[in-house]
Amino acid sequence: MDLSVIDWGDIWQATWETLVMTGVSLLFTVLLGLPLGILLFVTARRQLLEQRALYAALSFVVNVLRSVPFLILLIVMIPVTVILIGTSLGVEGAIPPLVVGTAPFFARLVENVLREVDRGVIEACQAMGIRTSRIIFGALLPEALPGLIAAVTVTAITLMSYAAMSGVIGGGGLGDLAIRFGYQRFQTEVMVITVVLLVVLVQFIQYAGDRLVLYFTRK
Amino acid sequence: MIRIENLHKTYRAADGREVQALADIDLEIAGGEVFGIIGRSGAGKSTLIRTLNLLERPSSGRVLIDGEDITRLDREALYALRRRIGMIFQHFNLLNAKTVAQNIDWPLKATGHGNAAERAARVAELLALVGLSEHGHKYPSQLSGGQKQRVGIARALANRPRLLLCDEATSALDPETTQSILRLLLDINRQLGLTIVLITHEMQVIRTICDRVAVIDGGRIVESGKVADVFLHPRHAVTRSMVAQSDALAAASLDPAHAYMSDKLRGTLVRLTYLGDVTYQPILSRIMAGARVQVTILQGEVSSIKDVPFGQLLLELEGSEEDIRAVFAELDRHRIHHEVVQ
Numbered sequence: 390m391d392l393s394v395i396d397w398g399d400i401w402q403a404t405w406e407t408l409v410m411t412g413v414s415l416l417f418t419v420l421l422g423l424p425l426g427i428l429l430f431v432t433a434r435r436q437l438l439e440q441r442a443l444y445a446a447l448s449f450v451v452n453v454l455r456s457v458p459f460l461i462l463l464i465v466m467i468p469v470t471v472i473l474i475g476t477s478l479g480v481e482g483a484i485p486p487l488v489v490g491t492a493p494f495f496a497r498l499v500e501n502v503l504r505e506v507d508r509g510v511i512e513a514c515q516a517m518g519i520r521t522s523r524i525i526f527g528a529l530l531p532e533a534l535p536g537l538i539a540a541v542t543v544t545a546i547t548l549m550s551y552a553a554m555s556g557v558i559g560g561g562g563l564g565d566l567a568i569r570f571g572y573q574r575f576q577t578e579v580m581v582i583t584v585v586l587l588v589v590l591v592q593f594i595q596y597a598g599d600r601l602v603l604y605f606t607r608k
Numbered sequence: 609m610i611r612i613e614n615l616h617k618t619y620r621a622a623d624g625r626e627v628q629a630l631a632d633i634d635l636e637i638a639g640g641e642v643f644g645i646i647g648r649s650g651a652g653k654s655t656l657i658r659t660l661n662l663l664e665r666p667s668s669g670r671v672l673i674d675g676e677d678i679t680r681l682d683r684e685a686l687y688a689l690r691r692r693i694g695m696i697f698q699h700f701n702l703l704n705a706k707t708v709a710q711n712i713d714w715p716l717k718a719t720g721h722g723n724a725a726e727r728a729a730r731v732a733e734l735l736a737l738v739g740l741s742e743h744g745h746k747y748p749s750q751l752s753g754g755q756k757q758r759v760g761i762a763r764a765l766a767n768r769p770r771l772l773l774c775d776e777a778t779s780a781l782d783p784e785t786t787q788s789i790l791r792l793l794l795d796i797n798r799q800l801g802l803t804i805v806l807i808t809h810e811m812q813v814i815r816t817i818c819d820r821v822a823v824i825d826g827g828r829i830v831e832s833g834k835v836a837d838v839f840l841h842p843r844h845a846v847t848r849s850m851v852a853q854s855d856a857l858a859a860a861s862l863d864p865a866h867a868y869m870s871d872k873l874r875g876t877l878v879r880l881t882y883l884g885d886v887t888y889q890p891i892l893s894r895i896m897a898g899a900r901v902q903v904t905i906l907q908g909e910v911s912s913i914k915d916v917p918f919g920q921l922l923l924e925l926e927g928s929e930e931d932i933r934a935v936f937a938e939l940d941r942h943r944i945h946h947e948v949v950q
Binding site: 515519520524607608 | 689704
């Protein structure tokens with residue numbers, strides 16, 4: 390393997406782009422997915438604000454979005470992205486499909502994490518005459534914090550691999566580099582380096598997430 | 609203080625069948641008393657106590673607290689009601705992400721009760737009341753079961769309720785810790801004049817702190833009354849078996865059908881039951897001194913129900929029918945309950 394053919398400037402540029410795509414998409418995924426997940430949880434059967442019709446509708450939309458393969462979603466989203474951002478290319482162009490692809494996934498994770506919170510604790514709060522909104526934000530979410538952080542970690546890693554995939558439709562980052570140089574120009578070295586970098590990034594995210602979960606766990 | 613009238617609760621099980629959880633419940637609980645509801649698991653006791661703060665909504669019937677039918681309250685009034693009722697649970701249900709002090713503060717903070725300084729003072733007062741002043745900064749996972757329940761009690765008292773509901777509050781604790789929690793509840797009942805309604809499956813809990821008890825079975829109240837009456841003279845089969853199980857050894861030896869005993873019995877088996885001061889007086893010795901009857905004590909217990917001492921003896925009396933009748937007359941004169949056991 391001849392590392393001299395590699396343009397390290399390109400590599401760092403691509404790594405930075407991957408981090409930006411992942412970070413910005415993660416922010417919007419959480420901003421959209423967390424409320425959606427909370428809504429899924431509280432409107433479900435026998436929960437705080439049971440609304441079966443609303444739950445069924447939300448659940449259906451989430452399932453539909455989750456069942457579309459990400460590669461297809463990337464392509465389907467192109468016109469929407471152009472309307473939203475003005476372009477479907479580059480780092481910015483990759484963010485809308487990334488958010489749409491992972492927010493429903495994250496929402497489902499949030500719903501599951503919230504279900505793990507001891508029902509008795511919520512009931513105790515109800516018995517104290519505390520308003521439902523206060524129970525959700527003052528008790529439910531703090532109790533679920535370690536689980537929510539773990540869900541964010543999993544989502545961040547999924548986003549990173551999706552971000553790499555967006556290289557196929559002209560998104561930026563390590564995936565784009567791997568496709569253009571590693572695949573189309575047969576520069577195996579570039580392919581190897583991008584994969585190694587992705588592995589390192591994923592390991593780091595997982596490690597950091599695990600540490601945070603541990604820090605906030607009181608059980 | 610509390611009146612339950614003709615309460616019914618049915619719910620639909622997962623398989624679609626209608627299940628009757630509570631039927632024809634009528635109860636009256638006076639202010640300041642410790643009222644126990646005892647029953648086996650699945651008897652409906654948990655559903656019953658949860659109708660008192662509407663964690664469980666009855667299908668029909670009324671629940672009156674201080675004369676007000678709580679089943680008709682709107683949402684705001686229900687919040688207000690629940691703030692006046694404390695509740696503690698079998699599994700404590702503390703917030704794991706909050707410290708002990710934050711747990712106690714939570715109902716105050718979340719219901720907009722006082723400023724931070726006032727709340728901190730109240731939390732300190734409550735920590736002292738339950739004997740956990742040193743543990744305010746700890747998290748629930750660092751506490752023992754008994755300490756967790758003390759936090760639960762402090763939290764339930766934060767809003768100065770007049771009624772405390774205890775949902776199997778000692779069932780997850782060892783016997784020694786159970787006693788200390790029961791003692792704390794009794795202290796609170798006396799110091800604060802708090803009405804306590806508790807459910808349990810343990811006769812020991814009822815005996816230790818309750819004034820009155822209701823026995824629930826199959827969703828219905830089968831027997832209720834003063835603890836001493838129900839405990840010493842159980843009428844319903846379920847009550848009898850629960851009383852017997854609370855002291856299994858005694859139950860076995862009290863059973864006249866017991867093979868070992870029936871071989872050796874010659875005289876008349878009599879069970880004596882007495883309550884109060886008479887427990888500590890030499891009544892038996894006085895009665896027997898003048899009687900021409902031989903007496904053998906086969907089994908006996910001298911203990912107390914809450915603060916009231918009682919004794920229960922199984923005696924074998926040997927003598928003529930006339931002499932035995934004379935003993936019974938003496939027992940009657942001293943107001944000692946007696947019954948011939950077959």
